[in-house]
Amino acid sequence: MSRLLNSNFLLQIIIAFLSISLVRSNPIESFTNEEFPEPITGSDFKKETSKGLHVIDFFSPYCSHCKKLEPIWKETWETFREEGDRLNITFSRIDCVESGDLCNEESIEYYPTIRLYGPDGAIKNYPPDGKRTLEGLIKFARKEALDPANLESSHIKSQSEMLTDTDFISLLAGKGSKPYLVSFWPTENMESTDNQGEFVDCAQCTPFQRIWRILSNKLIANKINTGHINCLKSTVLCEELGFNDLVGSEINSRERNPRVALVLPGKISNNLFVFPENKFDIDLSIFEDFAVRTVHNNNIPDISTLELLNIMKKEMDFKETGESHVEDQKIHAVFSYDPETVVPEDMDILEYLIEPFQEIPNLYLYKVDKSLIDLTKIGYEDMYTIINDNNEDESTKEMNPNVFALNTITQFPTFFLFRDGDRISHVFPGYSSTEVRNADTIMRWIRTFSKPLYSEVTPSNFQSLMEFHTDIFSTMVMIVTNSSDSKFVEDSSKILKKLNIAGYKYEHERMEKMFKDLSQEREDKNDYLQFLRDDDAPSSTIFQAMRLIVPHINNLRLMLSFYDISKFDENMSWLNGGIFKEPLNEGDVIVFDKAGGRVFKFDASGNAIDIDSPSNLKNILLSVAIPEEAELETPEYIAMGRISTKLNSTVNNILRNAVYLFIVLVCILSLSRSKLFYRKYKTMKNYKSKRNTVGLLGKKDFQD
Numbered sequence: 001m002s003r004l005l006n007s008n009f010l011l012q013i014i015i016a017f018l019s020i021s022l023v024r025s026n027p028i029e030s031f032t033n034e035e036f037p038e039p040i041t042g043s044d045f046k047k048e049t050s051k052g053l054h055v056i057d058f059f060s061p062y063c064s065h066c067k068k069l070e071p072i073w074k075e076t077w078e079t080f081r082e083e084g085d086r087l088n089i090t091f092s093r094i095d096c097v098e099s100g101d102l103c104n105e106e107s108i109e110y111y112p113t114i115r116l117y118g119p120d121g122a123i124k125n126y127p128p129d130g131k132r133t134l135e136g137l138i139k140f141a142r143k144e145a146l147d148p149a150n151l152e153s154s155h156i157k158s159q160s161e162m163l164t165d166t167d168f169i170s171l172l173a174g175k176g177s178k179p180y181l182v183s184f185w186p187t188e189n190m191e192s193t194d195n196q197g198e199f200v201d202c203a204q205c206t207p208f209q210r211i212w213r214i215l216s217n218k219l220i221a222n223k224i225n226t227g228h229i230n231c232l233k234s235t236v237l238c239e240e241l242g243f244n245d246l247v248g249s250e251i252n253s254r255e256r257n258p259r260v261a262l263v264l265p266g267k268i269s270n271n272l273f274v275f276p277e278n279k280f281d282i283d284l285s286i287f288e289d290f291a292v293r294t295v296h297n298n299n300i301p302d303i304s305t306l307e308l309l310n311i312m313k314k315e316m317d318f319k320e321t322g323e324s325h326v327e328d329q330k331i332h333a334v335f336s337y338d339p340e341t342v343v344p345e346d347m348d349i350l351e352y353l354i355e356p357f358q359e360i361p362n363l364y365l366y367k368v369d370k371s372l373i374d375l376t377k378i379g380y381e382d383m384y385t386i387i388n389d390n391n392e393d394e395s396t397k398e399m400n401p402n403v404f405a406l407n408t409i410t411q412f413p414t415f416f417l418f419r420d421g422d423r424i425s426h427v428f429p430g431y432s433s434t435e436v437r438n439a440d441t442i443m444r445w446i447r448t449f450s451k452p453l454y455s456e457v458t459p460s461n462f463q464s465l466m467e468f469h470t471d472i473f474s475t476m477v478m479i480v481t482n483s484s485d486s487k488f489v490e491d492s493s494k495i496l497k498k499l500n501i502a503g504y505k506y507e508h509e510r511m512e513k514m515f516k517d518l519s520q521e522r523e524d525k526n527d528y529l530q531f532l533r534d535d536d537a538p539s540s541t542i543f544q545a546m547r548l549i550v551p552h553i554n555n556l557r558l559m560l561s562f563y564d565i566s567k568f569d570e571n572m573s574w575l576n577g578g579i580f581k582e583p584l585n586e587g588d589v590i591v592f593d594k595a596g597g598r599v600f601k602f603d604a605s606g607n608a609i610d611i612d613s614p615s616n617l618k619n620i621l622l623s624v625a626i627p628e629e630a631e632l633e634t635p636e637y638i639a640m641g642r643i644s645t646k647l648n649s650t651v652n653n654i655l656r657n658a659v660y661l662f663i664v665l666v667c668i669l670s671l672s673r674s675k676l677f678y679r680k681y682k683t684m685k686n687y688k689s690k691r692n693t694v695g696l697l698g699k700k701d702f703q704d
Ligand SMILES: *[C@@H]1O[C@H](CO)[C@@H](O)[C@H](O)[C@H]1NC(C)=O
Pocket: 050, 051, 052, 053, 085, 088, 119, 152, 153, 154, 155, 156, 157
């Protein structure tokens, strides 16, 4: 009886549940079934476009490209409809055979023409080289709807929810279903950030409301929610978070800014990230980056070798439409592990990287369950193909396997770094598990390689580029660009490619130079190795020696950069009161000897250095950076004044000897196959000990 009752009861619940979901599913059903609308006609045009923004496809039923676009347009319309409603932007069509007069009035010259319209008329054409794909079209619509310049036409509303103390605490307790970006305001009753808030001593608050409105819409595409908290109401919470200045309502003499924090879901610790107060600016992109990148780096997505290969092969340009626009260059740090041997302690490190990663622009964290040494090798081989395809009558160059071994010795798990457009990747030179679990050590290494392939030189970052790891990156080559010259922009990917080729050619010479030095020192240093062997030095000693040496083995490196004279002063007069007599021209190349403070604008025969021949540029670079290896004589230089100090010579010598020693070790190890066995043995030994004590110690190490 009671069983029957129970099942009856259950049935009732199920029925109730079903009827609820039926009621619910109806409107959803009708929503998804909404018909793909007919093209807008001439007579409806004004009325339709007065409602928000429209991306319009002007087509003719007879043109073949239009027919090809039709199904894509329909799918785009369907996919984007919901988001479009929120952003007040619609994908629409106009049939130019049916509405010929309208298309004449709108000066439609070819089919299909895709154009953005607002209530006041045409705003812009879809970029001529923009891809007519679902992704491309949606990206365009999203970007335009959220462009502050179009905001008045789109009338979008803030998606930020007002949160109470309890709401926020439950987010901190890991109860949120999505990441939340939360802003904190010195106000009492701001329901919506669309409303004019009453702010005292907060000049930035009103402009920040506008940014918050756009951001709240933008972040939805990244599955990040937004909320806001009134600190005059949630005083205890705001004080707990250290936002004391947002709490007082009396007029302070000090200006205050709203604060922003991100809470990650599904975690109860290490889930709160506060945006640094001193970085606050009325700039949407910095908050977007903060939220998107923190969430990404917390998720640590897997990445495939194919994706990484595409990253290495990306071609950069100065066009805004390209996928690989030079301003979007990314750096990809990949945690590479063996699923058979990895232990939780190895993975723990990743969590401690989220915060320091935030400081380095465009740095993204991924993981992969295999070694990437082979991929690194493919990259190097590709670099040699590029060098030899552009040999300009120079002899064929080959990869030296010993140099490759030297650049890729590591232990698992480890980290790899890939930069957009760079065939050369970097491997974390770690020889013990404690190192791969030490956030400081890893960050020190990542920072060293954290610049994009092409750094943009600006008056404000010049000094820091000159000081950037001068002991490792001794030279910077800079191409002068003019992004307002359409011809130059058109050719930009070719120009950047040539700069990259010159860089690869230089890199080959640099690696050869290292190896040559090694061979010379080899005899001497063999003794030391013999000594270690005779002395039965424990393997840990050898690895310890390596550990000390590694960060210094790869010096005399080159940085590639560009300077846009349409954005900044073409005389670079901000540089020591102007060191160039003539203004720079687009296509000029300037070479900076960072450590020596020398600037080169002309070659030895007095001609302005340019990008035409990568081989010639490489020879000039060598004459500046490694004159003993150069065919050309070092040109005259302009003194920039000493920007940073060189390592003093004793330290330098010690380092050099240490370098040779390390290289000898590597060569001997790589000559015999014992290296492989040795590494395996060492790894096994490490994992064994890790499970006992080292794990805990290692963990403690990076928590400090
Ligand atoms: C879309 O924008 C128009 C004006 O351009 C405005 O009248 C309308 O209310 C907006 N719709 C929504 C849903 O915000």
